Amino acid sequence: MKINIKRIMSDLEILNTFNTTPKNGCSRYSFTIEDTRAKEYLMGEMKAIGMEVRHVS
Secondary structure (H helix, E strand, O other), X not given: OOOOHHHHHHHHHHHHOOOOOOOXXXXXXXXXXXXXXXXXXXXXXXXXXXXXXXXXX
């Protein structure tokens, strides 16, 4: 599998937007809306490439 650095950097930049402390590092605490949105983003990306995704709480 070839690594796509641009895609990885893009994904990391998007994940950084789900953040409780903008412009001051990245804080994303468990069970917050930011945490939920980050997980939803990652699950959406996985489903888009055909992965089966399950979330266990």
